[in-house]
Amino acid sequence: MKKIEVIQNILEANETIASRNQQLLDKHKVFAINIMSAPGAGKTSIILQTLTRLKGRLNIAVIEGDVASTVDAEKVQGKAKAVVQINTRNMPESCSLMAAMIELALKDMPLDNIDLILIENVGNLICPAEFTLGEHKRVVISSLPEGDDKPIKYPLIFVDADAVIINKMDLLPHVDFDIAAFRRSIAGLNPKVEVFQLSCKTGEGIEIWCSWILEQVETNAPKR
Amino acid sequence: MHELGVTENIVNITLAKAGEAQANKVIQINLVVGELAGFVPDCIQFYFDSLSKDTIAQGAVLHFESVPAQLRCRDCSTIFPPQDTLWSCPKCGGQSVEIFKGRELYIESVEVE
Numbered sequence: 018m019k020k021i022e023v024i025q026n027i028l029e030a031n032e033t034i035a036s037r038n039q040q041l042l043d044k045h046k047v048f049a050i051n052i053m054s055a056p057g058a059g060k061t062s063i064i065l066q067t068l069t070r071l072k073g074r075l076n077i078a079v080i081e082g083d084v085a086s087t088v089d090a091e092k093v094q095g096k097a098k099a100v101v102q103i104n105t106r107n108m109p110e111s112c113s114l115m116a117a118m119i120e121l122a123l124k125d126m127p128l129d130n131i132d133l134i135l136i137e138n139v140g141n142l143i144c145p146a147e148f149t150l151g152e153h154k155r156v157v158i159s160s161l162p163e164g165d166d167k168p169i170k171y172p173l174i175f176v177d178a179d180a181v182i183i184n185k186m187d188l189l190p191h192v193d194f195d196i197a198a199f200r201r202s203i204a205g206l207n208p209k210v211e212v213f214q215l216s217c218k219t220g221e222g223i224e225i226w227c228s229w230i231l232e233q234v235e236t237n238a239p240k241r
Numbered sequence: 242m243h244e245l246g247v248t249e250n251i252v253n254i255t256l257a258k259a260g261e262a263q264a265n266k267v268i269q270i271n272l273v274v275g276e277l278a279g280f281v282p283d284c285i286q287f288y289f290d291s292l293s294k295d296t297i298a299q300g301a302v303l304h305f306e307s308v309p310a311q312l313r314c315r316d317c318s319t320i321f322p323p324q325d326t327l328w329s330c331p332k333c334g335g336q337s338v339e340i341f342k343g344r345e346l347y348i349e350s351v352e353v354e
Contacts, residue, residue, distance in 0.1 A: 019352070019354065172328070
């Protein structure tokens with residue numbers, strides 16, 4: 018019997034494709050944001066608000082990841098420059114988008130006419146934490162009804178996030194969510210993270226969030 | 242939930258390494274999985290049995306070395322295990338912590354003949 022030393026990261030195959038995706042995006046000066054959250058936290062609503070607010074300022078495409086259906090793609094259609102729906106049901110994994118799926122989706126995108134791609138990941142706080150897609154920034158949305166303990170229960174997704182959105186701020190009077198405690202636990206895990214407080218219902222915070230996006234795109238992937 | 246893709250990678254890497262070594266059979270695959278990595282060994286084993294069928298890795302033993310989670314305080318550098326919902330430093334009480342160990346997910350070695 019012979020022992021072969023390997024020491025190889027099992028997720029390396031995904032990471033190789035992810036860096037290839039990022040090279041392709043960089044070549045076309047396209048900025049990509051991976052948006053992750055539990056189901057129902059408001060990913061689609063925030064994307065819709067962002068598309069409306071940044072209309073005429075950025076050409077935005079959306080990649081929708083869902084286990085099944087085209088419900089989200091239909092909502093976004095007409096507001097985005099391009100929409101690609103990925104259904105993960107018939108793929109080897111259904112719980113998260115993976116770099117190979119994004120590679121396929123990018124083939125259908127007019128990259129030279131796009132400034133920003135918003136990638137709506139599958140609703141899940143566990144699996145997307147493990148798979149990079151080639152995105153430039155990772156954003157996690159937590160909504161008030163989910164409770165303020167999520168960073169401690171699902172730390173990995175928060176550890177690697179560039180920004181965290183606290184969504185559904187309009188529900189604050191009705192739920193026991195300690196904003197200060199939540200912000201403290203995120204800052205503890207990830208001192209550099211940006212935190213935004215939003216409500217798609219009242220519009221609170223949308224402008225600040227969109228300014229952050231504009232700043233990211235203009236600094237990192239200016240088309241002109 | 243995402244163990245199928247992970248197991249596919251384990252089988253691919255193993256077969257590639259065994260092929261390079263001109264092995265006839267894979268006896269054991271030694272995996273290192275961190276406690277925080279979110280992968281379930283039983284689930285990997287289940288997929289492995291079906292994915293390795295009719296390959297030289299069929300019947301190989303999957304040996305999992307679990308790495309317990311360890312955190313490091315950013316203020317005083319103390320290394321400590323997380324206490325379920327409280328991730329603060331037992332020495333200085335600091336709440337700024339980084340994950341020191343527990344995210345590993347790699348193949349350490351493959352035993353062949």
